[in-house]
Amino acid sequence: MTGSEDSPSFRLAYVPGVMPAKWVRIWNERQPDIPLTLLSVAAAEASDVLRDGAADAGLVRLPVDRTVFSAIPLYTETTVVVVPKDHLITAAEEVSTEDLADDVVWQPLDDVLEWERLPGKPAIERPATTADAIELVAAGVGVLVVPQSLARLHHRRDLTYRPLVDAPQSSVALSWPEDATTDLVEDFIGIVRGRTVNSTRGRTRPRSEQAGKTEKDAGSGKGAKGRAEAAARRKPPAGARAAKAGAKGAPKGAKGRGKPRRRS
Incomplete structure (x- = not known):
């Protein structure tokens, strides 16, 4: 409950x-x-x-x-790398993990990406949180790889990010x-x-x-009784059906003819 x-x-x-x-x-x-x-x-x-x-x-x-x-x-989510705005990789629209070979890549303890092998140079320690890692990047030390939503969440005017095409995704x-x-x-x-x-x-x-729908169906002829009444309204009277059948059986040209005129 x-x-x-x-x-x-x-x-x-x-x-x-x-x-x-x-x-x-x-x-x-x-x-x-x-x-x-x-x-x-x-x-x-x-x-x-x-x-x-x-x-x-x-x-x-x-x-x-x-x-x-x-x-x-x-x-x-798209995975991105967060870098200072003057970082070299900002010249590209997207980058690969090979482009991070010369950078220290931080991996905070609350990292949500599953890496087989972290790219870049190994860091001496792991920051406690993503927010701590962002502060290090802003100080000009290393870069950070995160889902795009986390890069937006921790947005700073002195930082930017680029899609990392071959990184794990979340x-x-x-x-x-x-x-x-x-x-x-x-x-x-x-x-x-x-x-x-x-x-x-x-x-x-x-x-x-459900009750409202039932009443609506009955009023619009969708119930069993409504369907029967609708069918009865569509069905012509017996006399009309007989006249129609007779008209179908009459020879062509008979319809509309009157009594033959007597020759003088």
Whole structure:
């Protein structure tokens, strides 16, 4: 359950770089009586927050433990390298990891990319956070590789970024504990998947909506009685059918002829 039966609510966790505003707006339009509470969590803590029940669902970075969580992938981000504005690579529209061979590449402890081998020169230590690594880059020491949303989140006027074409990428997903798929979770799934409010998939519509549709169908002739009445209105009377059949059987030219005139 989410909240109490008298005052339900929906709690949505989200990790840095994810912008849930669009989905929250749609939720508020469709569920004005059920408040949505946002909970900002570190990427590494998202699974624990969902597992402990502190949030009903979360916008998280993959991978997640599929033995515990359900997940719907939403999008994959472009990976970029953050550099000072006077860095040589800013002359190109996009770069490769080979272009970073002469740079120290920072890997903060909260890095969300899965590297087989980090490019560039090895750093002496790992910054605690992405924000700390950004400060080092701004000081002219090394560069940082992150998903584009994190580069935007930590934007500075003295820094810029370029797409890194051959780097690992990070995917964002809607995730929730598999054994806690509530009606409200189903409602939010419908929103992120772009379903309309009248979609027949997912959660069953309220009885009041179903009753309204039944009355509308009856009035427009979509019910069984309405279909029968509509068919009766379309069917011509028996006399008209007989006259029509007779006209079809008459020889050509007979239609419209009157009585032959007597010759004098």
